[in-house]
Amino acid sequence: MPEPASTTNASIHCERRGSGVLLIRLGGDWLLAATRPATVALLTELAGPEAPARIEFDTQTLGRWDTGLMVFLSAVRRVAESRSAALDTTGLPEGAQKLLDLAFAVPERAGARRSRSADSLVVRVGKATLQTLDHARELLAFLGRLTQSFGRLLRGQAVFDRADLMTFFYQAGAQALGIVSLISFLIGVIFAFVGAYQMEQFGAGIYVANLVAVAMVREMAAIMTGIIMAGRTGAAFAAQLGTMKVNEETDALRALGLNPMDFLVLPRAIALIVMMPLLTLYADLLGIAGGMVAALAMLDISFVQYLEQSFGAVQLHDLFGGLFKSLVYGTLVTVAGCQQGMACGNSARAVGDATTGAVVMGILLIVISASVLTVIYTVLNI
Amino acid sequence: MAAAGTGQVQIVVQNMSMAYGDFVIQKDLNFEIRRGDIFVIMGGSGCGKSTLLRQLIGLKPPVQGDVFYDGASFWQGSDADRDLMKRHFGVLFQAGALWSSMTLAENIGLPLRQYTRLGEAEIRAVAAYKLALVGLSGFEDYYPDEISGGMKKRAGLARAMAMDPDILFFDEPSAGLDPLSARLLDELIVELRDTLQTTIVMVTHELASIMAIGTNSVFLDTETKTQLATGNPRELRDHCPDQRVREFLWRGVEPASLTGA
Numbered sequence: 001m002p003e004p005a006s007t008t009n010a011s012i013h014c015e016r017r018g019s020g021v022l023l024i025r026l027g028g029d030w031l032l033a034a035t036r037p038a039t040v041a042l043l044t045e046l047a048g049p050e051a052p053a054r055i056e057f058d059t060q061t062l063g064r065w066d067t068g069l070m071v072f073l074s075a076v077r078r079v080a081e082s083r084s085a086a087l088d089t090t091g092l093p094e095g096a097q098k099l100l101d102l103a104f105a106v107p108e109r110a111g112a113r114r115s116r117s118a119d120s121l122v123v124r125v126g127k128a129t130l131q132t133l134d135h136a137r138e139l140l141a142f143l144g145r146l147t148q149s150f151g152r153l154l155r156g157q158a159v160f161d162r163a164d165l166m167t168f169f170y171q172a173g174a175q176a177l178g179i180v181s182l183i184s185f186l187i188g189v190i191f192a193f194v195g196a197y198q199m200e201q202f203g204a205g206i207y208v209a210n211l212v213a214v215a216m217v218r219e220m221a222a223i224m225t226g227i228i229m230a231g232r233t234g235a236a237f238a239a240q241l242g243t244m245k246v247n248e249e250t251d252a253l254r255a256l257g258l259n260p261m262d263f264l265v266l267p268r269a270i271a272l273i274v275m276m277p278l279l280t281l282y283a284d285l286l287g288i289a290g291g292m293v294a295a296l297a298m299l300d301i302s303f304v305q306y307l308e309q310s311f312g313a314v315q316l317h318d319l320f321g322g323l324f325k326s327l328v329y330g331t332l333v334t335v336a337g338c339q340q341g342m343a344c345g346n347s348a349r350a351v352g353d354a355t356t357g358a359v360v361m362g363i364l365l366i367v368i369s370a371s372v373l374t375v376i377y378t379v380l381n382i
Numbered sequence: 383m384a385a386a387g388t389g390q391v392q393i394v395v396q397n398m399s400m401a402y403g404d405f406v407i408q409k410d411l412n413f414e415i416r417r418g419d420i421f422v423i424m425g426g427s428g429c430g431k432s433t434l435l436r437q438l439i440g441l442k443p444p445v446q447g448d449v450f451y452d453g454a455s456f457w458q459g460s461d462a463d464r465d466l467m468k469r470h471f472g473v474l475f476q477a478g479a480l481w482s483s484m485t486l487a488e489n490i491g492l493p494l495r496q497y498t499r500l501g502e503a504e505i506r507a508v509a510a511y512k513l514a515l516v517g518l519s520g521f522e523d524y525y526p527d528e529i530s531g532g533m534k535k536r537a538g539l540a541r542a543m544a545m546d547p548d549i550l551f552f553d554e555p556s557a558g559l560d561p562l563s564a565r566l567l568d569e570l571i572v573e574l575r576d577t578l579q580t581t582i583v584m585v586t587h588e589l590a591s592i593m594a595i596g597t598n599s600v601f602l603d604t605e606t607k608t609q610l611a612t613g614n615p616r617e618l619r620d621h622c623p624d625q626r627v628r629e630f631l632w633r634g635v636e637p638a639s640l641t642g643a
Contacts, residue, residue, distance in 0.1 A: 159496055164483070248479035252541075255439050255473040256493050257465035 008063055010036045020053035022046075024076075027061035030069035039072050046079045055080055057091035065096065073100050139361075142339040143331075146269060149261045153270075158262040168271035172233045176279060179232065183224050184283035188212055188290025191220070196298045205299040209309035212291030217314050217322045221283035223370055225276065226329030230362030234337030237268050238358035241341025242351040250342075265342065269334045276330030277323045284322065321382050325373055329366050336361040389417025392581055393438075393549070398447035400433050406607055407433055411447070413600045413612045420575055420582040420595050422615055425602035426630070431585040432476075432553055434602070438583065439473050439551050440464050451549075469497055472547035476554045478538030480526035486513060486537050487522035490544045497545065512540040516570070532559050539567075543574070550574065552584035556591050564588065568595050589633060593619070601627050 010028040017023055030036060046052070055076065062069075073092070077100060080087040089097045119127070152158040195211040241264060244250050250260050292306050337358040344354040393415035400407045407430035415421045423431045436442040438449055440456065449456045451467055459467075480489050490509040494500055500508070510522055516536040526534055535558070542550055555571070556564035568591050574580045586592060592599070596615040603610045603626065611618050611627045619631035628636055 161492075167483075244482070247482065248475045248477065249481050251436075251441055252473065252475055252479040252481070254441055255468060255471065256496075257468040258496065 007031060007034045010034065010068075011061075012037045012039065012042070014042060016052070021056060022052035022054070023056045023058055025058045025061070026069070027063075029063040030065040030072070032066055032068035034068070036068055036072070039075070043075055043079055046076065046085070047083060051083045052085055054086040054088060056088045059091055059093060062093065065093070069096060070099055070103070074103055077104060138343065139335060139339055142342070143335050145261050146265060146335065146338075149259075149266045149269075152262060153266060158266055159258055160263045160267045165267040165270060168268050169275065171236070172229070172268075172271045173275040173278065176229065176232060176275070177282070179228055180225055180279050180283050181286050183228060184216070184221055184286040185290035187220055187224055188216060188287035188292075189294045191215055191287075192291035192294035193298070196295055200299065205295075206301055206305065206309055208291065208295045208299065209301075209306050210313035212295075213288055213310040213313045214318060216287035216291070217284050217318050219322070219325075219370070219374070221287055222276075222280045222322050222326040222329055223366060225279045225283050225326060226333060226366045227363055229272065229276065229279070229330070230333045230336065230359055230366065233272055234333040234358045234362040235355050237272075237334070237337035238341040238344070238354045239351060241265075241338060242344030242354040245342065245344045246346050246348075246351060260342070265334075265338045268338060269331075272334045273327065273330045276326045276333075280323060280326035284319075317382050321377055325370070328369055328373065332365040332369060333362045336365055389579075391415070392417045392419075392452060393421075393583070394450040394453075395438075396447050396450065398434075398437065398444050398449065400430060400437060400442070401445045406445075408602055408607055408609075409446075410608050411600070411602075413609065415581060415583060415598065417581055418575060418579055419598045420571065421584070422592050422596040422599040423583065423585045423602065424587055424592060424599055424615070424630070426587070426604050429602040429604040431587075431602060435551060435553055435583070435585050439471055440468055469545060470548040472542030472545065472550045474535070474538045474542045474550070474552045474555060476557060477531070478526070478534035480534055480537055480541065482526050485523050485525055486518065486529075486540070489526070489537065490541045493541070493544045508544070509540075512543055513537065515543070516540045517566075532563050535559065536567075539570070546578065547580065549581045549583060552582065552586070554586055554588075555584055556586060556588045564591060565594075571595060589631065592631075601630070 007029040008027075010030045011026070013025040013027075015023040015025065024042075046055070073096065077087055079085075089100060092100070118124075149158060191212045192208050195208040196205060199205055199207050199211075241250075244264070250264070253260050253263055288310055292303070292310075295301055295306055296303065340354040340358040340361065344350050391414045395411055395413050395415075398411040399409040411434070423434055425431055433442065437444045443457060448458060451470075454467070456464060456467060480486070481492070484492070487506060487509040490512050491505040494505045494508060498505075506522075510519070513519060513521060516539050518533060518536055518540065521529065521533070521537070526537070529537065535555070539555075550571075552571075555567055559567060571582055571584075572595050575582055592615045598613065599615045599618065600612045601610045601618065602608075610624050611622050613622075615631065618627055620628075622628050622631075
């Protein structure tokens with residue numbers, strides 16, 4: 001608010017009169033945008049031991065006024081009511097009297113005020129822990145419902161729109177090719193760079209090909225593709241489903257007797273779970289290509305040598321191990337994204353939270369399952 | 383213009399209670415809706431009108447009680463039974479709730495495609511006809527975000543009518559409409575009732591609309607958390623023994639001739 005052009009300073013003077021009467025003289029312009037005198041001391045006094053029994057106002061020299069005055073008057077009235085002191089508002093401008101009465105016309109609803117005190121650290125840690133547990137339970141339940149949905153799909157009972165499915169194949173597949181290409185190619189380059197520098201010291205430069213190929217095919221391609229898909233497709237799913245929830249579109253489906261799990265979640269799940277291994281296979285090749293570019297530039301190896309070395313290093317079980325992982329990551333990203341979207345609240349903030357939750361949860365689940373799967377693979381000697 | 387529902391009892395709400403967690407919103411609701419009624423669920427803001435509607439159309443299970451459609455329990459049966467019963471409903475949500483990834487024609491076509499054996503051309507023809515009924519001819523290939531709020535509402539009505547439902551549910555039909563459009567919608571509702579014998583159940587607190595077309599109603603109260611009255615809204619306004627109901631229906635200002643009586 002701009003400072004009004006010409007204001008006279010607001011003033012306040014208090015005068016004790018006989019028999020506990022306090023007269024408050026208000027003068028000048030009491031405007032929100034102008035400087036107003038401090039009233040804290042006065043309000044403390046009104047609530048203190050020497051509180052007056054009656055408060056009166058004199059506003060003969062009061063100029064313009066707005067909410068700046070009303071905030072002060074409300075505070076006075078609140079204190080007066082709590083000390084059951086009489087408040088004589090006849091000295092106030094008529095408009096101010098009415099506004100003051102209006103502000104106190106509807107009594108505060110019992111229990112409406114929220115306590116603003118924060119919980120202690122222990123309580124907060126406890127609540128957060130319980131929340132995390134709840135969340136894990138919800139994710140599991142959602143995975144269960146998704147499995148049931150796939151069951152209905154196999155029995156030919158799941159109802160969804162074929163055109164939707166094609167759209168999701170496109171969104172989760174073709175549209176992701178660019179970013180998957182870039183990331184996996186660069187990961188290949190980085191691996192080859194680091195590897196070449198170390199291995200050349202032992203004259204084992206050619207083994208860079210093994211390093212890149214095995215790392216990409218067994219682990220990195222699936223993980224990187226998973227993380228990319230959590231960030232782009234999982235987040236998109238959460239935002240789409242969340243907005244549909246806010247918009248009552250999900251309710252409209254249920255009112256029609258259509259199962260949102262089948263109609264909305266299933267086609268998204270199919271698309272992502274089918275596309276993940278394909279994208280991962282593609283990322284394998286791009287990663288090896290990236291590694292080759294770096295290796296050929298740094299080391300004295302030929303194109304054919306590198307290729308032969310790479311394909312010799314990777315065995316079929318490495319490839320299928322990696323693809324299986326990508327299938328798992330795809331499922332997890334779908335579950336994280338769709339669960340967050342379907343559990344979304346009814347506000348713009350909730351949609352934002354759902355989207356964030358989908359990405360964070362998706363990446364977290366990928367990393368955890370990657371560790372678990374690697375241990376299992378090692379034990380099973382795959 | 384609003385004759386009382388003359389048909390037999392179609393919907394019975396029995397001892398229904400609703401709650402969110404431990405917080406009870408309404409309890410002990412009992413009322414009947416007859417075939418051909420224009421039934422109004424009314425009450426102050428936050429009294430649970432919309433929640434009641436959600437329980438009637440199967441979006442939220444009641445904590446207690448049940449609703450019967452033509453004598454058949456809605457909530458005791460299996461999900462599949464309930465889904466079958468839902469096919470006789472049409473629901474118009476507050477903001478239309480059109481599926482945003484589909485055109486208007488596709489929105490209307492979805493229930494037809496799922497539940498009938500109509501071919502694409504016929505579905506398209508039905509969609510065009512339903513859109514024409516609500517004054518949206520030519521908007522078949524528009525997406526919901528390309529039309530205004532009032533148009534979305536009308537398109538939502540067209541979708542609700544897609545399957546020629548026995549019962550049409552409306553959540554705040556006139557909210558967000560200008561007075562003329564609101565009246566046109568009222569007339570359309572009466573027309574649907576008269577020509578197709580559709581039973582109408584609507585949640586609203588639009589007094590003009592309640593008085594103009596309502597033939598039966600239930601009044602929910604926030605304070606006592608139960609129904610205060612049920613019956614024809616015009617009779618409730620003039621003769622309801624409960625002052626709170628009369629006050630609501632007179633917008634808080636009862637004519638002196640009635641208060642003295």
